[in-house]
Amino acid sequence: MAIQLFTPNFRVEECLEQIRECLEKGWTGLGFKTNEIEEQWKIYTGLANAHFLSSATVGLHLALDIFKKELQWQDEDEVISTPLTFVSTNHAIKYAGLKPVFADVDEFLCLCPKSVEKLITAKTKAVMFVGIGGNTGQYDAIKKLCDEHGLKLILDAAHMAGTRLRGQHAGHDADAVVYSFQAVKNLPTADSGMICFKEPEYDAIARKLSWLGINKDTYARTAGKGAYKWRYDVEEVGFKYHGNSIMAGMALVGLKYLDRDNAYRRQLAKWYVAALGDAKNVSIIPDGIDCESSHHLLQIRVADRDGLLQKLNENEIYPGVHYADNTEYKPYLQDGALCPNARKASNEIISLPMHMGVTQTDVNHIASLICAITQ
Ligand SMILES: *Cc1c(COP(=O)(O)O)cnc(C)c1O
Numbered sequence: 001m002a003i004q005l006f007t008p009n010f011r012v013e014e015c016l017e018q019i020r021e022c023l024e025k026g027w028t029g030l031g032f033k034t035n036e037i038e039e040q041w042k043i044y045t046g047l048a049n050a051h052f053l054s055s056a057t058v059g060l061h062l063a064l065d066i067f068k069k070e071l072q073w074q075d076e077d078e079v080i081s082t083p084l085t086f087v088s089t090n091h092a093i094k095y096a097g098l099k100p101v102f103a104d105v106d107e108f109l110c111l112c113p114k115s116v117e118k119l120i121t122a123k124t125k126a127v128m129f130v131g132i133g134g135n136t137g138q139y140d141a142i143k144k145l146c147d148e149h150g151l152k153l154i155l156d157a158a159h160m161a162g163t164r165l166r167g168q169h170a171g172h173d174a175d176a177v178v179y180s181f182q183a184v185k186n187l188p189t190a191d192s193g194m195i196c197f198k199e200p201e202y203d204a205i206a207r208k209l210s211w212l213g214i215n216k217d218t219y220a221r222t223a224g225k226g227a228y229k230w231r232y233d234v235e236e237v238g239f240k241y242h243g244n245s246i247m248a249g250m251a252l253v254g255l256k257y258l259d260r261d262n263a264y265r266r267q268l269a270k271w272y273v274a275a276l277g278d279a280k281n282v283s284i285i286p287d288g289i290d291c292e293s294s295h296h297l298l299q300i301r302v303a304d305r306d307g308l309l310q311k312l313n314e315n316e317i318y319p320g321v322h323y324a325d326n327t328e329y330k331p332y333l334q335d336g337a338l339c340p341n342a343r344k345a346s347n348e349i350i351s352l353p354m355h356m357g358v359t360q361t362d363v364n365h366i367a368s369l370i371c372a373i374t375q
Pocket residue numbers: 054055056057058085086088089130156158159179180181182191192193
């Protein structure tokens with residue numbers, strides 16, 4: 001039977017029960033279960049604030065938009081980012097009218113602190129760190145650089161639901177952490193996400209901006225009674241970015257299983273590492289130091305990536321690639337490889353099948369094919 005890279009694992013009956021509750025109550029939108037998932041997420045991660053959104057992409061935009069307005073950044077001020085990410089990361093920088101500046105990646109495929117440091121200028125305002133595959137890479141060194149240079153640190157934690165660094169959820173010291181609960185991520189809904197600001201002021205602004213700039217509180221406290229209940233104030237031009245109760249209900253179910261599922265993902269990673277131990281021409285991307293990875297991905301590198309992919313496809317195994325170097329795409333096009341490590345990696349990496357339906361037998365089968373093909 002074919003083995004896919006990802007197959008979402010929904011707990012169908014429990015999700016339906018959550019959705020049924022929303023439908024029977026007649027409340028599918030903002031509030032109700034969105035409040036509940038925010039509370040549960042704060043308890044689970046230990047992060048100070050959490051606001052449930054319709055996706056991680058909008059969360060990344062919101063983080064940059066809010067910092068830009070509040071801290072008076074100028075158009076085309078710079079955000080140092082990675083070329084080896086899903087395009088959402090870099091699109092978000094452009095949505096906010098800021099300029100992505102690409103630093104190179106290290107052996108973890110995360111931002112390399114040395115490369116970041118060289119790119120810091122008077123225009124640099126923030127660093128966008130992507131914990132690729134759930135890995136924390138050299139996050140601590142990046143955080144230190146940001147502190148030294150007064151830069152905001154935004155953690156694109158789309159792959160990192162449940163990742164711990166030295167026992168604590170990754171990003172507790174970041175200025176904003178953005179999670180994705182898209183269907184193939186570790187905590188699957190259909191589409192949703194979470195933004196966790198370190199400072200409560202930014203969380204409050206995010207709540208207003210994610211609902212078109214509407215502030216119901218002022219009227220609720222004062223004139224919002226009787227016939228004036230419909231009134232609300234609009235303080236600025238916000239976005240329609242908030243999450244809804246149907247997605248929140250699914251997220252509540254996913255959260256119950258997240259640590260258990262991640263433990264299985266780490267087990268799969270261990271099986272892959274053991275089974276690929278004899279493969280001479282394959283290297284495995286290591287976990288960061290003191291990182292308990294969510295293992296959204298298990299990535300390997302081989303010289304002839306496209307050849308290996310094709311052979312695996314012929315055997316009905318369908319791995320993925322995370323990611324093509326973003327500077328090869330039109331909006332980010334650069335002449336030649338600006339980040340040689342990222343460019344080289346993007347031609348050598350494969351993400352092996354990693355989901356709850358993959359068994360140890362599957363892993364051994366996939367690994368033995370890889371050993372035979374690459375030897
Ligand atoms: C999936 C992903 C996103 C976007 O998440 P959505 O919830 O689909 O918007 C952002 N960054 C990375 C690294 C991702 O993998």
